[in-house]
Amino acid sequence: MAEPRFNTERHVKYYLRCLKTFLPTLYTSNDSNRMLLAYLTLSGLDVLGVLHSKTTAEERQGYIDWIYHCQVPSGGFRGFPGTDFGLESRTTENEVWDPANIPATFFALVNLLILEDDLERVKRKECLQWLPKVQRADGSFGEVLGPGGRVEGVRDLRYCCCAAGTRYILRGKAGKGLEDVEDIDVPKLVSFIGACQTYDGGMAESPFRESHGGHTYCAISSLDFLNRVSNDVKSVPLLSFGSKENEALLAWLVSRQTAKISESELDEDGSDTQDEQSIDTIEADSRISALPDIQSISADTILYAGFNGRCNKIADTCYSFWNGATLRMLDRYSLIDGDSNRRYLLEKTQHMVGGFGKGIGDPPDLLHSYFGMVSLAFQGEAGLSQVDPTVVTSKRTVQHLESLPWWQ
Amino acid sequence: MEEEHSYANDPEWASVTPIPLDDGSDSGAMPLATIAYPPEYLEATSYLRAVMAANEMSERALKLTEDVISMNPAHYTVWIYRAKILFALDKDLIDELNWLNGVSLKYLKNYQIWHHRQVLMSSRTHFPTLPPKELDFLMEMFAQDSKNYHVWTYRHWLVRHFQLWDLPQELDDTHTLLKADVRNNSAWNHRYMLRFGPRDAAEPDAGLANAGDMTTSTADKGRLPVVDEELVDAELKYAQEQILRAPENRSPWWYARGVLHAAARDLEEWEGFVGMFVGDDGAVKSSHAVEWLADVYAKSAGGERRPRAVDMFTLLKEKYDPIRKNYWDYRIRMLDQVAV
Numbered sequence: 175m176a177e178p179r180f181n182t183e184r185h186v187k188y189y190l191r192c193l194k195t196f197l198p199t200l201y202t203s204n205d206s207n208r209m210l211l212a213y214l215t216l217s218g219l220d221v222l223g224v225l226h227s228k229t230t231a232e233e234r235q236g237y238i239d240w241i242y243h244c245q246v247p248s249g250g251f252r253g254f255p256g257t258d259f260g261l262e263s264r265t266t267e268n269e270v271w272d273p274a275n276i277p278a279t280f281f282a283l284v285n286l287l288i289l290e291d292d293l294e295r296v297k298r299k300e301c302l303q304w305l306p307k308v309q310r311a312d313g314s315f316g317e318v319l320g321p322g323g324r325v326e327g328v329r330d331l332r333y334c335c336c337a338a339g340t341r342y343i344l345r346g347k348a349g350k351g352l353e354d355v356e357d358i359d360v361p362k363l364v365s366f367i368g369a370c371q372t373y374d375g376g377m378a379e380s381p382f383r384e385s386h387g388g389h390t391y392c393a394i395s396s397l398d399f400l401n402r403v404s405n406d407v408k409s410v411p412l413l414s415f416g417s418k419e420n421e422a423l424l425a426w427l428v429s430r431q432t433a434k435i436s437e438s439e440l441d442e443d444g445s446d447t448q449d450e451q452s453i454d455t456i457e458a459d460s461r462i463s464a465l466p467d468i469q470s471i472s473a474d475t476i477l478y479a480g481f482n483g484r485c486n487k488i489a490d491t492c493y494s495f496w497n498g499a500t501l502r503m504l505d506r507y508s509l510i511d512g513d514s515n516r517r518y519l520l521e522k523t524q525h526m527v528g529g530f531g532k533g534i535g536d537p538p539d540l541l542h543s544y545f546g547m548v549s550l551a552f553q554g555e556a557g558l559s560q561v562d563p564t565v566v567t568s569k570r571t572v573q574h575l576e577s578l579p580w581w582q
Numbered sequence: 583m584e585e586e587h588s589y590a591n592d593p594e595w596a597s598v599t600p601i602p603l604d605d606g607s608d609s610g611a612m613p614l615a616t617i618a619y620p621p622e623y624l625e626a627t628s629y630l631r632a633v634m635a636a637n638e639m640s641e642r643a644l645k646l647t648e649d650v651i652s653m654n655p656a657h658y659t660v661w662i663y664r665a666k667i668l669f670a671l672d673k674d675l676i677d678e679l680n681w682l683n684g685v686s687l688k689y690l691k692n693y694q695i696w697h698h699r700q701v702l703m704s705s706r707t708h709f710p711t712l713p714p715k716e717l718d719f720l721m722e723m724f725a726q727d728s729k730n731y732h733v734w735t736y737r738h739w740l741v742r743h744f745q746l747w748d749l750p751q752e753l754d755d756t757h758t759l760l761k762a763d764v765r766n767n768s769a770w771n772h773r774y775m776l777r778f779g780p781r782d783a784a785e786p787d788a789g790l791a792n793a794g795d796m797t798t799s800t801a802d803k804g805r806l807p808v809v810d811e812e813l814v815d816a817e818l819k820y821a822q823e824q825i826l827r828a829p830e831n832r833s834p835w836w837y838a839r840g841v842l843h844a845a846a847r848d849l850e851e852w853e854g855f856v857g858m859f860v861g862d863d864g865a866v867k868s869s870h871a872v873e874w875l876a877d878v879y880a881k882s883a884g885g886e887r888r889p890r891a892v893d894m895f896t897l898l899k900e901k902y903d904p905i906r907k908n909y910w911d912y913r914i915r916m917l918d919q920v921a922v
Contacts, residue, residue, distance in 0.1 A: 196618040203689075204617075206657050211615035236612025243606035255613075256627055257659055259601045259635040271634035271659050285614075320662045327658070328697045328735070373774055373840025382779050383735060384771040416919070428909040429832065461826055462858040465867045468830065470901035479905050485767040485832055487729070509909045 178520035180550060181528065182222065182557045185543070188528025189218045190228060192540060208254040209244060209278040209285070212237075214540040216288045220568050221544075221551055221559050225288070238291045241282050249300025250274020251282035273318040274301070276308055276327075280336035283343045287571050293578060298344050299355055305337055306358045313362030314380070330379035331370060334363060335392035338399035339565070346580035347403055360400055364410055367393045368419075371412065374485065375422030387430055387483035390423070391496040398503050398564045413504070420504070428509050430497045433479045435489040435522060436534055478522055479514035491523045491530050495545035498552055502563040512553045519546050589629045594642055600628035601635060623653045634663060639670040648681075655689045661698045668702070675708045683719055687726065696732040700739055712744045717751055721758075728759050729768045738775060747781055764824050770833045777817055778806060778844045806844045814845040822855060829859065829868035849878050860894075869902040880917055888917055 192215045204211060216237070219225040226234075244251050244258075248269065252258065257272040264272065279301065286293055308316050310325050315337040317327025327333060341358060349357075369381040370393055376385025377393040394412070401407045411419040433439075480489030481497045494515055501507045523530045523546060529538025530546030548566065551558040559568040565575075575581065589595045603624060605613040626649045633643045647664040650657060668678060679702065686695050703709050703716075717740075723733045746752050753776060759769040821838040825831070842849060852874065859871030866872060876894035879887040892914055899910035 193614075196616050199618045199620055201615075201617045202619055202623055203654050203656055205619070205623075205654050208615040208617070215615060233612060236610065237614055239609070239611035240606045240613050243604075243609070243611045253658065255603060255605050256657075257631070257634075258604055259631040260604060263601065263635045268635050268637050271637075271663060273659065275658065317658060318662075321666055326662055328693050372771065373843065374836040378771075379731075379735065382771075382775045383738060384731070384768050386731065424909075428906050431905050433905060458822070458826075458855065459858055462867060465826070465829060465859075467865045467867060468869060468902060471904055473904070476905050484729070485836070486765040487767075506912075509906075509912055511905050511908065514905065 178517055180520060180555050180557060181524065184526070184528035185547065186219070186222055186224055186228070186528070188525075188538060188543065189215060189222065191528075193219065193229075197540075205256055206253045209241075209251060209275075209281045210253070211540055212241070213281040213285050213288075214544040216285055217567050217571075218540075218544045218547065220288050220571065221547060221561060223557070223559050234289050238286060238289050241285050241289075241291075242295050244278070244282060245295075245297065246272065246274040248274065249297040249302075249304050250276075251279045253278035270319070270321050273320070274304060275318050276315055276333045276340070277317070277336040280339045280343075283340060284565065284567060284571075287343070287575050288567055290574055293344075296344070298580075299352070301340065302344055302352060302355050302357075305341060306356055308333075308337065309358050309363070311362075313359060313364070313366035315363075328379075331367065331377065331389045331392035331396065332379075334367065335396045335399070338363070338396040342399040342403055343575060344580075345403055346578070348580065348582075349403075350580045350582075352580075360404075360406070363396065364400065364407060367396055368410065368412060371419060371423070375424075375426035377423070384484060385426060387481065387493045387496040387500075390427070391500045394500045394503050395564045402564070424501075424504065424506055424509065427497050427501055427504075427506075429485070430481045430483070430493060431479050431510055431515065432482050432489050433476045433514070434482075435478055435480055435518060437488060439488070476511075476514055478518040479511060480518040480522070481515070488533065489518060490532050491519065491542040491549075492532070492545040494519060494549035498549050499563040499566070502552055507552060516550060516553055516555075519550060589625055589646075595629060598629060598632050600625070601631040602628050620653070623650075626650050626653065630660065634659070639667050641671070643667055644671070644673070651685065655685065655692050656694055658694065661694045665698060665701050669705075675702050675705070676713070678702060679713070679716075683722075686723060690723075690727055690730060691732070693732060696736045700736060703740070703743065712740065712746065716740065717755065721755060724759060728763060728766050731768070734768045734772060737772065741776065741779075745781070747776060747779075752776055760824065764827050765831050765833060767833045770837050774837060774840055777813065778841070805846050809845045811845070814841055814847070817841045818852075825868070830870070832870060835868075835870040835874065849874060849881075853878055864897075866897070866902060869898060872897050872902060876913070880913075891917060 197211070201211070216225065219228065241251070244255060246252055247261065247264065251274060252272060253275045259268070259272060283293070283296065286296070307319060307323065308325055310316060310329070314329050315333035316325035316329075317333055320326035337358065345352060345357075367377075370377045370379070370389070372378050372382070372385040374385055376387075377390040378385050379389045397407055397410060397413055401413070407413070411417040412423060414420055480491065481493035482489055483493045483496065498507065498510060498515070501509060519530065522534050523532070523536070523542070525531055525538040527538065529543035531538050532542045536542075547558065548561050551561045552563070559570065561567065562569050562572045565572050589600070605616070607613055626646065629646055630650050633640075633646060644664065644667045647660050647667070650660050651664070668675065679699070682695065682699055689695060720733055720737055723730060740746060741752060753773070756769050756773045756776065759766050818838055818841055821834040821841065824834040838852065839849065842851060856871045856874045859867040860875060872894050876891050876898070879891035879894060882888065895910045895914050899907050903910070
């Protein structure tokens with residue numbers, strides 16, 4: 175069997191195509207997420223270590239200008255230029271239809287950092303003043319402010335993570351020059367996150383929903399963002415080594431790794447019976463003895479093991495990242511089986527034209543390409559930069575952030 | 583006819599001056615993530631910007647939002663704008679729900695559609711009680727994808743909003759879905775919420791029963807303030823029945839752990855049942871039973887059953903769950919660190 179290989183040249187080509195030519199029409203339904211797509215492209219090239227060699231200083235300045243073009247006059251960023259009806263048409267009555275957007279603001283700031291911008295043109299104070307307005311009474315965050323200043327958007331941990339990330343970038347370690355700016359309610363946010371842990375140990379988008387790898391990532395990265403700029407979050411049980419919450423979370427995270435990588439394998443473990451009988455203790459023994467013994471699992475059946483996002487689902491490229499990055503933040507990445515994850519990504523979802531697909535045989539897309547690659551970067555794949563699991567950019571980019579004036 | 587529609591040639595839109603997309607390139611910026619937009623999308627969104635800038639609440643604007651949504655259902659302001667128009671024009675929201683049903687079946691993985699439904703349904707004026715066909719439509723959605731996260735989120739919200747905790751159809755639908763697929767973890771989770779979720783309307787979003795705040799002790803977290811022991815017994819029995827249908831299915835095993843924890847009862851309670859899955863001869867009927875026993879042994883008083891915990895973890899590591907080899911090794915190492 176040929177040694178699996180990370181095809182650097184093909185991936186560079188894939189990303190350059192995404193950067194320099196139009197994305198296919200199919201992406202129209204992702205128009206509102208262009209700031210996120212921009213992040214996946216720029217950060218992809220940065221993690222591949224070629225952003226600066228494959229783009230000119232002039233181009234990078236042009237990209238920076240486009241990101242600022244998406245800044246809303248009242249602070250924060252829009253997700254795409256599509257809501258902008260022009261400064262001359264903008265009034266206090268209609269600006270609600272062109273609002274700053276929580277995830278877009280985070281990704282815009284990260285994009286500027288990747289491009290080594292100094293964030294001088296960011297309306298820093300205005301943005302930080304807007305953040306607490308998008309926080310709900312229960313501590314969670316919405317996506318945008320709607321008519322009447324109402325917090326709009328679903329109640330879930332993605333927005334918490336992007337809000338905490340924005341605060342981290344713009345507030346910095348010392349919060350210099352922000353003495354008069356009201357902060358978000360950190361204890362309430364922490365409580366909300368804690369309440370999202372479910373009975374099986376994972377984290378759900380909101381309390382009592384089903385545990386989910388993406389939201390679990392968002393929960394822990396929110397806490398980590400809060401932690402990095404202040405020390406008051408360290409004692410949260412979820413992050414405390416040896417606590418019940420932490421142990422349950424670890425057990426749930428490692429259980430996401432699975433050799434079930436296509437739908438046909440899902441119900442394979444047999445002995446399903448449709449007939450339901452009421453159980454009675456005297457009978458239970460004989461009914462259990464009648465069950466088939468499970469077979470020991472041989473090494474060749476678990477050569478390829480990716481991660482799923484929820485219990486009893488099949489593997490999907492991006493969950494190698496969501497679960498893996500969470501384990502990295504918890505400093506427990508060594509608990510996964512790295513070899514079988516690497517083989518799954520390189521031999522099953524890496525695409526021959528470059529990029530990664532969601533599952534076996536799927537065409538590449540920006541999201542799965544980036545997260546597949548970052549998962550490999552966590553495992554030290556040659557040719558990839560080191561990636562910070564919380565900001566999810568190269569460590570270079572985080573160092574650049576820490577060199578900004580309010581971080582001193 | 584429909585395909586040739588152009589706003590520029592439509593007399594209904596003659597009074598509106600569209601606002602074209604300003605992608606920044608005129609001012610020297612280099613747009614990122616550029617998309618090969620279809621011309622219909624570019625035209626429709628240029629009219630959308632114009633009516634939004636004018637704050638127009640009209641039938642034609644409503645129709646326009648439908649057109650934009652059909653091409654980009656993830657557009658985050660078009661839905662808020664649409665909801666505002668619906669209420670401003672006092673539209674029939676049942677008609678809106680019927681239209682939404684079609685959109686939902688077309689775009690299965692979309693947050694905005696379900697949030698919009700929730701925004702409409704939140705109007706007590708329009709929906710003082712649950713509309714009769716609502717739960718049936720959700721089952722229609724589950725027929726497409728019985729684990730659709732957005733639909734379950736909405737169903738969860740419905741239960742809280744209309745206080746459907748004891749509505750027989752809630753539990754029945756969940757049971758029907760588990761009957762069809764006992765591995766449907768979404769259905770298991772919904773059942774847990776129905777059985778053990780806090781019903782206090784004043785505190786609609788408390789997490790794990792008694793999730794508390796930063797001051798709540800770890801031991802109290804997730805414990806029910808009042809335990810209905812009969813309900814707990816019935817749920818444990820339900821889990822056992824479902825385990826027998828597919829012993830390698832993780833969902834009911836973890837459901838049972840959750841039930842025991844909520845009731846402040848110990849894993850030891852199931853030691854007898856679980857033990858039947860693990861024979862002395864090394865024959866095993868479920869790897870989850872092995873894990874359960876390991877957890878029971880690991881906590882044993884004085885650590886006297888610790889060696890047996892090592893045996894169980896080793897079985898998992900070497901035979902029944904080698905993907906998690908590193909984790910089982912970690913659990914073995916941790917045994918020495920547990921305060922006894």
